[in-house]
Amino acid sequence: MSVQWISHRGESIDAPENTLAAFRLAMTRDIDGMECDIHSTADNVLVCCHDETTTRTSGQEKSITKSTLAELRQLDFSAGKSAYRGERIPTLAEALAVLRPGKTFYIEIKGGNAALIEPLLTEIATAKVPLQDIVLICFDQEVCRQAKIRCPELRTLWLVSYSDEQPPQPEEVIATLCQCLADGIDLNGNRAFIDAAFVAAVKAAGFYFAVWTIDSAQRARELIAYGVDAITSNRAAALRDEIAGQPCTQGSAKQTAAES
Template sequence: MTLSRATGAITRATGAIISHRGGSFLWPENTLVAFRNSLALPVEQAECDIHLTADGVPVVIHDALAERTTDGRGPIAAMTAAEVARLRIRGAAEVGVPTLAEVAAHFAGRRMFFRVEIKADAAGTPYPDVVARVLAVLDGAGARDRSIIIAFHAPTVAAAWAAGGLAGAAWLLEPGTLRDLGPAGAAAVAVAHGLPAAETRIDGADEAYVAAMRAAGLGCGAWGANHAATIDRALALGLDAFATDDPALAIARRAMFRAGMTW
């Protein structure tokens, strides 16, 4: 994927690699260490996840609760930004939870696109004013035009995309949601929200999904392409982009695919 200077939107080129959570098979997920290392790789995008603290600061962490990835316990939404800053990443005691501002600063003016997944709280409820807060941080870093907003909550993504100035946006579809709606139905929901793209987990992506998104004029991608078989599947489907926890493996598999090598 490349950025169109005329429109500020991403133009399609199949097989763009997204370093998921900064490449969580290789480095501690959603940390500055991961994003700095991802920026050194020949991938097109790096992805992070954000939650809001009790004082409204977007911080980069996947789960609504602290315990899986840090030495803390309880909801991120119940902690202040200062309290989150004191958390240490499990298995990497010298590494903490960064703010979105700290991560976004690395992407301003860079070739790589910065993908931000806006999460909901522990009850699955969207955070109040989260879109405005995220966009304000991206603007402060000078990174809005290099950023892509994604979320499972379609109105959240739609609000971000409607605000303008982003490189892209995508609605995330769980495979179960995709099955319930059907590919054409899912595409219709994305179109109704004014969105440019939708994405699903790689095990839910197939030719019918790609065809429905293409027919609706939407970009399409997937996440969870973490091993050779699923990376190869993403490439064979001709997805615009796919997220992987092993960007180094994805780089190697894509090179083989593009060279026409058999596996």
């Protein structure tokens, strides 16, 4: 079966995460889609950044929500990658402009902030990006539910990790997806409880099955064999190319913590 490859925060293995450089690299490498995280600045501009502060990605501490875009633009987001020195925090509008026709953009609303749904929809409409090319992802079930109520055409995936110590039953996952109106699940793919039967049960109920964040070729092969629809990876292009033409095999190998 074919699987959709998604670049986690852009091609973040080579370019600084959540930057235009990383997003452009994903498109240049012809990845099926890319993923970003969004927050709103103090002056109500949606920007791409995973953390609530800029400390890890810029080396200087500023709160995204308490800083203006102009203040955030003063920071260097090259994250120690000298070839990208001077890279700035991108707005969502700028990131949307990088997306090529027919490619998919996974956009994560951070912090369970349902107030970002409306400005997100406005940005998508302004950019004239087809809704079919956008996937909203969020750990917060209520955000997923409100997004679907507000815009039924917007695809939403419920982000979740779970644990191997307390693995869920497929029926539990399906019930939650129904409750939050999501179109599918975006699950931590490094969990040992995931197998072909688990994936098949969720998909048989009509739900999409995506996984994150997979950097191991062996684990990717296993998940493809199980029937997942999409794999998010920090090295999506390299992983895609590494396993291209190789048979997908099921096994018990687990990705190490360093790879997750």
